Amino acid sequence: MDLTIHQNCPSCGAGIELHEADRLIRCPYCEVQNFMITSGVFRFTLPDKAPAHIDRRSMFYAPYLRFKGNVYYCKGKFQKFKVVDTTQQGMDTAILPPSLGLRPQAMPISLVSSDIKGVFLRQTIKAQVLLERAALLTVIDSENIEAPFYHRAYIGETLSCIYLPLYVADGVLYDAVTNKVMASGGSSERMMAQGVRYRETWTPRFLATLCPHCGDALSGEHDSLVLLCHNCHSSWEERRGSFSSIDWEKVSSIDSNVYYLPFWKLQVRSPENGLESFGDLLRVTNQPRVVMAKHTEMELEIWVPAFTLRPSTFLRLGKTVTLSQERIPPGDSVMVGRMHPVTLQRKEAVQAIKSFVAAVALNKRKLLPLLPEMYFHPVATTLSYLPFADQGHDFVQEQTGISVAKSVLRFGRKL
Ligand SMILES: [Zn+2]
Ligand SMILES: [Zn+2]
Numbered sequence: 492m493d494l495t496i497h498q499n500c501p502s503c504g505a506g507i508e509l510h511e512a513d514r515l516i517r518c519p520y521c522e523v524q525n526f527m528i529t530s531g532v533f534r535f536t537l538p539d540k541a542p543a544h545i546d547r548r549s550m551f552y553a554p555y556l557r558f559k560g561n562v563y564y565c566k567g568k569f570q571k572f573k574v575v576d577t578t579q580q581g582m583d584t585a586i587l588p589p590s591l592g593l594r595p596q597a598m599p600i601s602l603v604s605s606d607i608k609g610v611f612l613r614q615t616i617k618a619q620v621l622l623e624r625a626a627l628l629t630v631i632d633s634e635n636i637e638a639p640f641y642h643r644a645y646i647g648e649t650l651s652c653i654y655l656p657l658y659v660a661d662g663v664l665y666d667a668v669t670n671k672v673m674a675s676g677g678s679s680e681r682m683m684a685q686g687v688r689y690r691e692t693w694t695p696r697f698l699a700t701l702c703p704h705c706g707d708a709l710s711g712e713h714d715s716l717v718l719l720c721h722n723c724h725s726s727w728e729e730r731r732g733s734f735s736s737i738d739w740e741k742v743s744s745i746d747s748n749v750y751y752l753p754f755w756k757l758q759v760r761s762p763e764n765g766l767e768s769f770g771d772l773l774r775v776t777n778q779p780r781v782v783m784a785k786h787t788e789m790e791l792e793i794w795v796p797a798f799t800l801r802p803s804t805f806l807r808l809g810k811t812v813t814l815s816q817e818r819i820p821p822g823d824s825v826m827v828g829r830m831h832p833v834t835l836q837r838k839e840a841v842q843a844i845k846s847f848v849a850a851v852a853l854n855k856r857k858l859l860p861l862l863p864e865m866y867f868h869p870v871a872t873t874l875s876y877l878p879f880a881d882q883g884h885d886f887v888q889e890q891t892g893i894s895v896a897k898s899v900l901r902f903g904r905k906l
Contacts, residue, residue: 560648567638
């Protein structure tokens, strides 16, 4: 479920409301647009509703880790997935509730800022442990399959930290959101000593959204991870704190009313597994097609949707385009309107490679056990926009015929 975040505009200071996936912040008051980035995880706090007389400098903030994403896994001859959305304690203590439950979704949260004068309790449970717990859910989910796990990937995930505000009054520890008693008789000095004060690096930074190449304004939607320059026809992703240009293409259409959906076209090789061309992919995954010389001359490309979708549609779309890539003509680099925002990062797409090889395979019993030893060497990555014809409720891809419902696309942006 999506979170609502209260934040001040970095340009004029006005209070604005964001959603968890928002990166391109367009202020409705001053109309300035900024791109929000962070060097670590995003840190939020639940609203402080402690009584006014409580000294804010003596308040505590207990960390909770939030994981939201999809775990794709292969077990025996099956490929499955599990949608995970969980917020769990980030420190080992019996005093605090093990999870925040639905609270973060039920109230607006704020990004941690220098306005918070209290003490942040240290996160002692590593994010890795949370991922392992998410992995455990796949074990429970698939306990009727007796064969071993061959692969597990976390795709489209967000990991963030949400702090629960607390305060001590007359030796009693209170939850500062509900003002309910949590424990009594504890020492606040000891808690104080275990915490740290706010750090500058916790607050997101904002990048001005000007094209580094021509200086024109970059465009995108609120949840876009890739920004576009319609002036010099370039596209940009954030890398190590600044905008970095990415290779992109668009497959043109004669139909003027098409909608373009982005895919990460990952050109890879795995010579150790005899996977060096498209022909090899057809052969190794046992496709009922005659592998011809032209297939062996084609590069091996895995096409991963560059936008968030529910897992079944994500796999179906990427699988169909990957298997039909010979029908897709070369693209050009001319921007058009109606381009769907990129909401899945390139590195997430790379993590999805094995899941797509598994999805494509017809001989799953034979291929899935090979996945742990498979390694794909990256050759090139291109962001490729494919034309989809607007057919009322659905968008239908021009070259491959695959369709995706408009409602599914809208729903995918809320995941
Ligand atoms: Zn503003
Ligand atoms: Zn430009």
